[in-house]
Structures are given as C-alpha cells and as structure tokens.
Amino acid sequence: MTMDTKRKRPARYGMVIDVDRCTGCGACMIACAVENNVPPAQPEATDRTGITWVRVYQIHNGASFPENRTAFVPVMCQQCGHQTPCVSVCPQQAVDVDRETGIVGQMPQRCLGCRYCMAACPYHARYFNWWDPVWPKGMERTLNPAVAPRMRGVVEKCNFCQGRLHAARERAAAAGRAEPKPGEYVPACVEACPTAAITFGDLADENSAAAEQARGGNTFRLLQKLGTEPKVYYRSSRPWVHQVAQQDFGRRKKEEIRG
C-alpha cells in the first residue's frame, strides 16, 4: 500500500444550513453540548448567561393569521474567513484561524476572560463561563474525553467540533492518508439534525456537497456587508426568510423576535 502523506491545498471547512428544513427542534444544540462538554446551566443562568454554542433563533414573516409564517435560524460561530473580528482583538492570542482548515479556534487555557472578542463578534456567537462548570453526580461519566471542559472566567464558542477533526485525522493517518475523506469528519450538530438541514464540508473543494450548495441561488450569509466572509451559509426558497435575515435591523419590531 502506498502512503498518501502529501497534504493537499488548505481546506476551508464550512456549512450550509437549509432554513426550510430546520424545525427548531434543538437537537443540534443538545448534540453540540454533549459532544463539547458544555455543562448543564446553573439554576441562576438566563438565556443571556447560559452557554450554547448553537443558538436557534425563531423568525416570523410579520404577517397575521393565516398568512403568518415561522422559520428557525441556527446561529453558531460563523467562522469568519476575512478580517476575523475576534482574532485581531484578543490581547493574548487565545484566538486563531487554522490555516489548514479555516476553523477559528479558541484556546481557553490562554484566555484572560476580558470578553473583548465577545464585544467584537457581530453574531453574538461567543459565550463566557460565568460559573464554574458543574455536572450532576454521575453525569460526569458522560463527558467526552476528547474535549477539555472549560473553567470559569473564560470564553468559548463553536469550533466545528475540532475534537472530531483530530479523531478523523488520526483514523486517516492510521489508514495511510494525510487527510480525512469527505464525510469522515462531521460536527455533532450535522450528525444530530433529524431533517438533515445542515450540510458540512470543505468549501474549497468545488465538488463537495457543501460547496455546491453554497454556490446555489438560494443561499445567503448573515451580515455579508461587514466583509468578514463567514463560512456558514444559509439557504431558503422562501423570499421572506432572505428578507428578514438580511434586512436592516432598525426596521424590525421587538415582538417579532424570539431567540
């Protein structure tokens, strides 16, 4: 057997979320929390202090019955590919972009907890550990040994399940390959979605399903004009979803939003 150890060009992992398929069930949030050792919320935690690397927003078309329509938009770290807002602001280089994968990584061991990156993130996709992580007795046995739990006072966020990437790379290396094959590395949220609303893959590989979908006519990215080149795409065939997801915030009413 010949070892294919030569690395290909850098990957650009990303995902396409089909908003029309998302039912807002929250399975992605649960799978993410289990995979990444996100502790159960403290009794005092609120929706603004709890940790969830994926947050599913509910949006409405603003019409009244029977024309009213609802959609769900899961928002996680958008893995910005250009002028990544959180990277340049971190005073101690606890945030970086992996050139090999395009994934924006967070090093909790180096994080000071200044939360400047949270202020910088336009997607509100970064979360602070306001409490010490506590797992109810017995539940600690469910912890994922591949992911280090974070301590109080540091910031964390979605990293496309980097633990899974490492595991996939190890398996690929054992099989004599430099990189995992498409489909061998899949984040937990993608795997858990019951309606297969999330397609994950290498956007730099033109033949990947994710790249093909991202090129499709019905896709959009959040806050595209900021120029941060997010690697999370959304798709919907419903024009109002595009309109709501991309319209100016000043025109929306508070009561149309639940997140």
Added chain:
Amino acid sequence: MDRALISRGVRRCSPRQFLLWLVPWAALAAFGAYSAGLCLVRGLNQTNMDNRFAFGLWIFLDLTVIALGAGAFFTGFLLYILKRHELKAVINSAVVIGFVCYSGAVVVLMVDVGQPLRAWFTFWHPNVHSMLTEVTFCITCYLTVLAIEYLPILLKNRKIRQVPSFLVFEFELHKVMYVLAGVGTFLSFFHQGSLGGLYGVLRGRPFAFREGFAIWPSTFFLFILSAAAAGPAFILLTTWLVSKISRKRLVKLEVMAELGRISGVLLIVYVLAKAVDTLVWINETAPATGFAAHQFYAWRPFGTWILFAEIVVFGLAPALVLLDEKKRQRTGWLVGAAVLVCSGIGLNRFVLTIQTLALPTLPFDAFLSYTPSWQEVGTFLAVIAYGVLVYSLSFRYLPLFPQERELAEVPRVSGD
C-alpha cells in the same frame, strides 16, 4: 503628631473633623472591597453582565476615569515640555488625580477579567494587533511613571523632609521629572488613543466602527483630543471643589482661567473633529457596512438627542464659554463649563461602551438593556471612595497647591 505632618504656613481642619470626613468614604471603600471580593471569589456571575452585554459599568468607569485623569499627563506636558510655568500651581494635584484615576481603573480591570491571575499572559503572549494589548502595556507603564511622579510629592511631606537622604532623593527625582513627563506624555497619547481604538476597530459593531489613518481608527485620535480637553477641565473642577470643601483659596484665578482656556481650545478642535467624523460615519462608513446611521438611533432611549447632547450641549457650548476671556474671569462660568466638559466625556464614553453593545447587529436579534448589579455598583463606588481617600490624605499632608500659603497671607479679592 498630626500637626507635625502638615506643611508649614497652611491650615487644616482638626484631626477629629478630618476623621469624620474620612469615615463615610472608608465605609464606602470597604463595601466596595467586599463587592469586588465577591466577584473575585464567586466569579463574574455576581454581575449583571451577560453574553450580549459582555462589558458594562466597569468598562464605562475605566474609560471615563482614565480620560479625566488625563490632566496629569497633559499638565505635565504643558509645564515641563512646553514650559507653561503657571501650571506649576496645580501640577502636584494633577499628578495625585492621575495616579488615583489610573490605579483605580487598573484595580477595576483586574476584577473585570474572568481570570485575573492570567493578566501577565498579555505580556508573555502579546497580540500586537490588539488595541487591548497597547492599552495594557501603556497603562501599566504609565501607572509606574505616575507612581514615580507621585514620589517627590510624598517626599515633600514636612516630616519626611527632615531625613536628609530623602531630601537629596527628592532633589534628584526633580531632575528627571522632564524625562518622566516626556515618557508619560508619549505613553498617555498612545493609551488614550488605544482606548478609543478599542471600539473603533470593531468591524462587527458598525455603530462604533470607524475608518482611520494607518492602523488607527478615527476614534483613536478623537479620544486623545477629548481626554486632553477634559483633563485640565477636571483639574479645574477638583481644585474648585477642594477649595470649597476646605474653605481655602488654593490657586490664583489666573491659573483656573488658564486651565479653562487650554480646555476650551482643545475642546473646540475636538468638537470640529468629532463633527467631521460623525458626518463621514453617517455618509460613508456606516452605509458601507450595510447600515444606515439613522437606524442606530431608532431604539429608545438612544435617540439622536444623544448625538446632539454630545456635540453641542457638552461640546460646543462649554468650548465657547471657555474661549470667552471675560467669562473665564468668572469662577461660576469656569466651573459650569468644566462640569459640562467632564459630563460630556462621560457621555461620550457611555455611548461608545454601552450604546454600542445595546444595539443588535443581527437583523433578527433584539435590542437589549442592562442594569448593573449592586456588586458592580459597589465596586464602582469603591473607586470613587478610594480616590477621595487618597486625595484627602494627600491634600492634608502634602503640599498639593504651592500657591496656598501665599494666598492665605493676602486678603480675599472680590470676584476671586
């Protein structure tokens, strides 16, 4: 013993009266220390900050007190570098104010971070692209400079001066004061600017994001200007306040007027720069990021009134007062204008820190509010109490106002 520590030729209240003045401030400081202690021991869950309002009252406090403390570096710059000798009358007070403001801000910053014991990481793994790195380096260095500048004032204490070696040391320190003033000015220019840059570089926050010159957004330069304008105004205000509380004349009116003039000149330049910056932001920067500037003011209570108040009420109005020579001869006008300038700085820092975070960026996200917890307020108040305590002790035992003795000997002139 107390009497022996007070400078010759000046009068201070009785020790009992002084103690009564200190007690409430000490109690407030103790309450604040308890509040801060809770945050350090139990974590930042003691605050009302959250994942959306990642910064709150403390960052607003830091930015404001550091701007108000700018009087130390700017007065030092004017006195030692530009040779404006009339400012010698307030330089000691300015140094104490600067030291209090900066040390208070650093202490609050240490409480504000989630892992205070990792503060040294910034020096070990610095990200040279981060404005916060620049702020951390410059503030730490400048606080050291301020501590060294405070030392000769401390050594001027009547009792300490009796030790000959301290007298020699103080004399030697005075020789390097020009160097310290220069270093302090350099560091201050940078960190005042970097504090403005903190928000100006946030591409993801179109309300705060500004284009600029080279690596610095326009807020970098606006912060330097506004701090330089507010610093002298705050010295003017504190001098007047101390004079009222102690019921003593501390500096001549000419000095107050000069501080007012300096503040006025810088303020009018700042107001013009701020107006141009706002116009560029409305017409260029905000639309380029996909937002129309008027949308930022659609959320109550942050309407356009806040912009008007910032530029006109707290900017242009006090600047015009301070530029009027006749008005500068009246303490009421001077103090009133100084109050407006200092409030304007507070409002500007509030807008940049709090309003920026309150505004949603995602089209389907909500506008959120935040109310600080009592632990946050307690820590905030502790900084003020700490400032009052250090300043009160310095005022009692150190010669903060060299003109005080001279003024105590001459009868009061009307209008002064």
